Amino acid sequence: MSAIIEARGVTFRVDGRALVDQADLRLESGRLTIVIGPNGAGKSTLLSLLAGAATAHAGEISYCGERLDRLPPWRIANRRAVMTQSARLAFPFTVHEVASLGLDIVGRASSRQQRRDIVARSLAAADALHLCEREYSGLSGGEQQRVQFARALCQLFAGRSVDARQALLLDEPIASLDLRHQLALMDAARDIADAGAAVFVVLHDLNIAAAYADELVVMSGGRIMAAGRPGEILSDSLVASVFGVDLQLSAVPPSSLPFLLPHGYARRRDWSRTRFREPMGN
Ligand SMILES: Nc1ncnc2c1ncn2[C@@H]1O[C@H](COP(=O)(O)OP(=O)(O)OP(=O)(O)O)[C@@H](O)[C@H]1O
Numbered sequence: 188m189s190a191i192i193e194a195r196g197v198t199f200r201v202d203g204r205a206l207v208d209q210a211d212l213r214l215e216s217g218r219l220t221i222v223i224g225p226n227g228a229g230k231s232t233l234l235s236l237l238a239g240a241a242t243a244h245a246g247e248i249s250y251c252g253e254r255l256d257r258l259p260p261w262r263i264a265n266r267r268a269v270m271t272q273s274a275r276l277a278f279p280f281t282v283h284e285v286a287s288l289g290l291d292i293v294g295r296a297s298s299r300q301q302r303r304d305i306v307a308r309s310l311a312a313a314d315a316l317h318l319c320e321r322e323y324s325g326l327s328g329g330e331q332q333r334v335q336f337a338r339a340l341c342q343l344f345a346g347r348s349v350d351a352r353q354a355l356l357l358d359e360p361i362a363s364l365d366l367r368h369q370l371a372l373m374d375a376a377r378d379i380a381d382a383g384a385a386v387f388v389v390l391h392d393l394n395i396a397a398a399y400a401d402e403l404v405v406m407s408g409g410r411i412m413a414a415g416r417p418g419e420i421l422s423d424s425l426v427a428s429v430f431g432v433d434l435q436l437s438a439v440p441p442s443s444l445p446f447l448l449p450h451g452y453a454r455r456r457d458w459s460r461t462r463f464r465e466p467m468g469n
Pocket residue numbers: 201206224225226227228229230231232233
């Protein structure tokens with residue numbers, strides 16, 4: 188079966204410089220793919236290309252075997268939801284209104300009650316239901332990030348009635364979150380993959396990436412340097428060559444790092460999962 192999203196030889200240049208250079212990638216149903224790499228590696232640019240927000244100069248991106256550049260916007264909107272890094276809003280929207288933006292171009296066939304249910308379910312999945320009536324601009328950075336996650340979930344859930352083969356693309360979704368919300372959001376992403384979507388996440392935290400990824404993609408200088416199961420590809424030498432960090436010389440004693448590479452993958456699987464569903468008091 189074709190991948191939900193596939194990139195073949197994708198290259199994107201600005202002023203002659205390749206920000207993404209000949210990337211090959213398959214995002215499959217049921218799989219959580221996490222991309223890591225240093226600042227400027229090209230991770231967000233790759234995500235924009237996969238989302239259809241930028242157009243490749245070479246290579247091809249397809250959704251379920253159909254060329255992305257030939258799909259009408261409404262089909263793209265039903266098939267993939269995106270959470271970008273920055274989401275400033277110029278108007279005084281409430282949290283409920285921001286989450287509902289995810290329903291703007293999808294889910295039009297749904298009844299008013301179905302749309303209300305989708306918004307409530309998405310806000311609950313992001314632990315943001317209790318913020319519903321608050322003004323978005325008055326929220327903390329982490330709270331805003333959770334509302335943006337809810338907005339992406341709204342789009343995904345609403346689009347599901349039209350197109351069951353979907354992808355969720357998240358750009359640094361846990362950058363502003365506390366530890367519990369980081370794990371809860373990643374657990375929610377895991378659940379969405381387990382329900383059949385292809386999930387693609389840009390992360391900086393190598394421990395969390397190693398703990399959650401079915402497939403880890405390591406980027407540097409616009410290129411995919413390695414891809415595979417975290418336990419198979421993560422090594423001190425890869426971290427040294429891509430991030431310029433010698434883990435052996437780290438000032439932090441290994442025993443204080445709860446799931447340091449590459450052992451985190453196995454350990455995380457044994458933990459009880461963190462859920463947004465319980466009230467968390469903020
Ligand atoms: N519109 C643009 N014009 C010129 N250069 C750009 C543009 N967008 C991104 N870049 C450059 O392309 C490179 C890749 O950027 P990108 O945002 O994809 O990296 P990233 O891996 O997501 O980085 P970070 O971890 O810092 O978010 C960077 O060097 C960036 O400065």
